[in-house]
C-alpha cells in the first residue's frame with residue numbers, strides 16, 4: 001500500500017473572516033481524515049504567522065461531535081511557530097520550526113488553503129505556494145486575485161458578456177475630493193449596495209435605501225478597503241451554484257438563500273437561527289439551467305481552477321439573472337452551501353474534497369516548470 005497523501009490545511013488568517021475559515025477548516029479536516037489522508041493543520045495568526053496545531057489537538061477537535069451552529073464548530077490557531085520551506089523532493093514542502101530549519105515537524109504533498117478573504121483567497125497565499133512549488137487546492141494567483149476584487153471581477157464578467165448589475169467604483173481620494181457623494185452614484189437607483197472592493201462575508205457592506213446616509217455607508221466600506229464599489233440593488237431572490245473541476249469543470253445543483261431584511265448580512269450568514277438555505281432551489285427548469293451555464297461561464301471568465309461558488313441575484317419583476325460574485329474559496333463547513341449543492345447533485349462532501357486534492361495535483365503537473373524553489 002502506498003503511503004497516504006500528506007495534506008496541509010491552512011486556516012485562520014488575518015482577514016475579518018478568520019473565524020469562518022476556522023470553521024470551514026474543521027469540516028475539511030474531518031473529510032480528509034475520513035478519506036484516509038494524513039492531515040496537518042497549520043493555523044495562520046491574525047498577523048500572518050504560521051502555527052502548527054499539535055496532532056493531539058487536531059484529533060480532539062476533529063473527533064468531537066458537531067455543534068448546532070457551524071461557526072461554533074471550528075479549529076483554533078495554536079501551537080509552535082513554523083514556516084513552510086521547499087522539501088527535499090520537488091513538489092513537497094516541509095513544515096519546520098521558525099529559526100531552526102533543521103527541526104522538521106512534517107512534510108506535505110498538497111496544501112489546502114481553507115482561507116477566506118484577503119491574504120488567503122486573493123492570490124497572496126497562492127503566490128507563496130507557487131514559489132514553494134507545491135500543489136495546492138483551488139484557483140491560482142490570477143483567478144484568486146480577480147475573484148477577490150469585486151471591481152476586477154465585474155470587469156472580467158462584463159468582458160465575457162455575463163450579466164452584472166449597474167455599478168460604479170471609486171477610490172478613497174476621489175470620495176474625499178467630492179463635495180456631494182451623490183454625484184459619485186449618479187444614474188444608480190436605490191436601494192444601493194455599498195461594498196469594500198476586497199472583502200467577504202458581507203463585512204463592510206451597507207444597503208442604502210431612500211433617505212439612508214450614503215456617506216456613512218461609504219465611510220464604513222473605506223474602513224476595509226481604499227476601493228469602494230456601489231451597486232444598484234436587485235430586489236428578488238439569491239441563488240448560488242457550485243463549480244468543481246479543471247479543464248472541464250462541472251456545475252452543481254442550484255441553491256437559494258432565503259434572506260430577511262432585504263439582504264444577507266454577516267449576522268444572518270453565521271448567527272441566524274433558521275437555516276436560510278433551500279437546496280435545490282425551486283425554479284423553472286430553464287432558470288436552473290441558465291444559472292448552471294452562467295456559473296461555468298463566470299468560472300471561465302476569471303480563469304478558475306478547482307472550485308468556486310457563483311452567486312446570483314434573480315430579479316423578481318423582470319426575471320433577469322445577474323451574477324453577483326464568485327467566491328474562489330467558499331464557506332466549507334458541513335452546513336455551507338458549496339457542499340450542500342454538490343450533495344444535491346449526488347457528490348458527497350468527501351468526494352468533493354477528494355476531487356479537489358486530485359485537481360491540485362493535475363494543475364501542478366501540467367504547469368510549465370519555472371522556478372522550482374528546490375535550491376533554496
Ligand SMILES: Nc1ncnc2c1ncn2[C@@H]1O[C@H](COP(=O)(O)OP(=O)(O)O)[C@@H](O)[C@H]1O
Nearest residue numbers: 165193199200201202203231232233234263264
Ligand atoms: N446589487 C445587489 N442587489 C441586491 N442585494 C445585494 C446586491 N449586492 C449585494 N447584495 C446583498 O449583500 C450580500 C453580500 O454582498 P456580496 O456582494 O455577495 O458580498 P460578500 O463578498 O461580502 O458576500 C449579498 O448576499 C446580498 O444579500
Ligand SMILES: [Mg+2]
Nearest residue numbers: 201202311325
Ligand atoms: Mg456574497
